[in-house]
Amino acid sequence: MRSSILAIAAILALPACTTMSDTPPESASAQPAASGVTPSIDTMKRLVQELSSDAYEGRAPGSAGEEKTLALLSSEFARLGLKPGNNGSWFQDVPLVEITARNVSPLRFTGGASPVTAAYGPEMVIGTYRTTQPHIAVKDSPVVFVGYGINAPEKGWNDYAGVDVKGKTVIILVNDPDYETSGLDGTFNGRAMTYYGRWTYKYEEAARQGAAAAIIVHDTVPAAYGWNVVQSSWTGAQHVADSANGNADQSAAIGWIQKDKAQALFASAGLDLDAQMRAAKQPGFKPVPLAGVKANVSFDNDLRKHSSKNVVALLPGKTRPDEYVLYSAHWDHLGRCQAALDGDDICNGAVDNATGTAALVALAEANVKAGPTDRSQVFLAVTAEESGLLGSAYYGENPVFPFSKTVGGVNMDALSVAGRAKNVVVIGKGKSQLDAYLDRALAAQGRVATVEPTPEKGYYYRSDHFSFAKHGLPMLYFEGGEDLVNGGTAAGMAAAEDYTKNRYHGPKDEYDPNWDWSGVAADLKLYYDVGRALAETTDWPNWVEGDEFRAIRDKDRAGQ
Known part of the structure; x- marks a missing residue:
């Protein structure tokens, strides 16, 4: 599925067709009123504490923690009276290969x-996507600096122009060339990261x-x-x-290297890394061979094929059961990881993403209590998000419920336990007509939607909604x-920074009985109100005219 991104990008570049109306969705006054039901925070607390306990060992795919997670979620959905969503099964198999590197040599440049x-x-960290090679060896591989590693013909940009890197080792910068600009105008959307800035794309293009x-x-x-996040992940x-x-x-090998080591590498080749980084931001950049420098690294792989699972639960609609609203969250986390100073090596993933997983159950519970909607509602807990959105990508390629019959949905990843906020930050604000549904729900709470304060971080491409979009x-x-x-x-930014620095993708992302759940409660009600409105309306909200995903949606919905 990694290799399919260019084909998708080609579709995205097509002019948007007009088979669907550009009229915005129903006005706020015309949308169905949300029910008075409020999702249970007690349910949230119970499930987050359970899912992030050491007994689940960090919920790694293919582990005993996965088995416990699947058993818990299917039991909860069954208790609520939901139906197994995948042809009588609660689960959708997702074929994976677990790769554990051993005997990893240092990465040597001579x-x-x-x-x-x-x-x-x-x-440095190193690994491979190859699933049938128990030993990887890169020996005396010539080294080439390829800037941001982007080949974007539609933008007139090719960091590989004029060089053959077959069999060579490429050194790549993360993000896009214009990430330091203050606005959102530029070849690569200025400050806002594009998919070309994501590490997943860079490995795809290098391959x-x-x-x-x-x-x-x-x-x-x-x-x-x-670096702590890279190392633990x-x-x-x-x-x-x-x-x-x-x-x-x-x-054969993909990985990351600390910047100071890269600086030493460039200096050994008579180059200045900072100067090369500045050059890489400019149109017309040409790749730079590190004259005479060769890369060497080797490692063994323990390989295990297995099927991890997405969990699919269905709450059937009462009048249009063949139309669907989708709720998604990833149940997985990192399992055992780089130990903290106290020896704790379980990455419990309490916020990321036991909160989102628990929210699926709490939302299902609230909707059962309120009664079925006209459209069916699907509660999808996906696997292997932390490995590159693999579970949602598999569902995207093999949807249990056709996307042409799926109205839209909401994705939940790491709910905030910092307390109630006056706003929410919409990832991809302005891209689709779903914003109108959120605005209505926010107005009922006296809150507002704001754009991402850090679009350069590329969050739009880092969670499961992207696999569906x-x-x-x-x-x-x-x-x-x-x-x-x-x-x-100031308090909100401090809380976010503290989480990123001290808990994100680390062993200290643990359940805390002193969390402030008021923000979770407010945000959960937004998800409930938006989903409920989508499930009751007759509207089919679309991407806005000109959006990168509009042509795909129009084509999919044509003739429905």
Whole structure:
């Protein structure tokens, strides 16, 4: 599915057709009123505490923690009276391969003025997408700096122009060339990250170019997280989508390197990394071979094929049961990871994303209590989000309920426990007509929707809604606002920074009985009101005219 992104991008570039109306969805006054039911915070607390307990071992796909998670979710949905959503089953199999690297050598660069060595873990991480190779060895591979590693013909940009990197090791910068601009105008949307800025794309393009190895230079600001996140996410068991060819068309080795080590590497080749980074931001950048420098790394792989599972629960509609509203959240986390100073090596994933998973159950419970809606409602808990949106991507390619008959939906990932906020931050605000539904729900709470304060972090491409959007399905994804009722923006930003620095993708993302649940309660009610309105209306909200996903949706809905 990684290799399909260019085909999707080609579709996205097509002119938007007009088979669907550009008229906005029903006005707020015409939309069905939300029911008076409020999703239960007690249900949220109970399930978040359970899912993030050490007994679930961090909910890694293919682990005992997955088995416990699946059993809990299917039991909860059955208790509420929902139906198994996948042809009588609660589950959709997602073929994966678990890859655990062993005997990892240092990443060594020779041939420069002096050798440069990066140690596995604190200075570099390495892995592979190849699912049939128990041993990977990159030996004496010439090194080429390819800037941001982007090949975007529609933008007149090709960082691989004029160089053949087959069998070579490419060094790549994270994010887009114009991420430092203040506005949203630019070749790559200015400050807002495009998919070309995501690390997943960079490995995909390096593989298409034939690179033996692809190494991204970690830089905290454009990456949007520190090295601790990279290290915890990329060490230990990794999960990769299975394929018929064992992903043999992918680069043998993919990974990250600390920026100071990259600086030493460039200096050994007589280059200045900072100067090369500035050059890479300019149109017409040409790749730069590191003259004489060769890369070497090797590691063994323990390979295990298995089927992880998405959980699919259905609340049938009463008058139009063949039309669907989708709620999604990922149930997985990292399992055991880089240990904290106290020896704790379980990444419990309480906020990320036991909160979203629990929200699925709380929303299902509230909708059962309120009574069935005209349209059916689907509650989808997907696997392997932390491995690159693999579970949602599989559902996107193999939807249980056709996207042409799915109205739209909401995605929930890491609800805020910092307290009630005056706003919510909409990821991708202005992209679809779903914004009108959210605005109505917000107005009832006296709150507002705001745009992302950090669009350079590329959140639109980092959660499961993207897997559905790229197939044309309008999805709403928002985060808890940063303008807190108690403490304002300063308090909200401090809470977000503290979580990112000290808990995100680490062992300390644990359940805390002292959390302030008022913000979760308010945001959960928004998800409920938006979903309920979508499930009662006769409208089919679309992407706005000119949006990248509009043509796909119009084509999918044509003739319905």
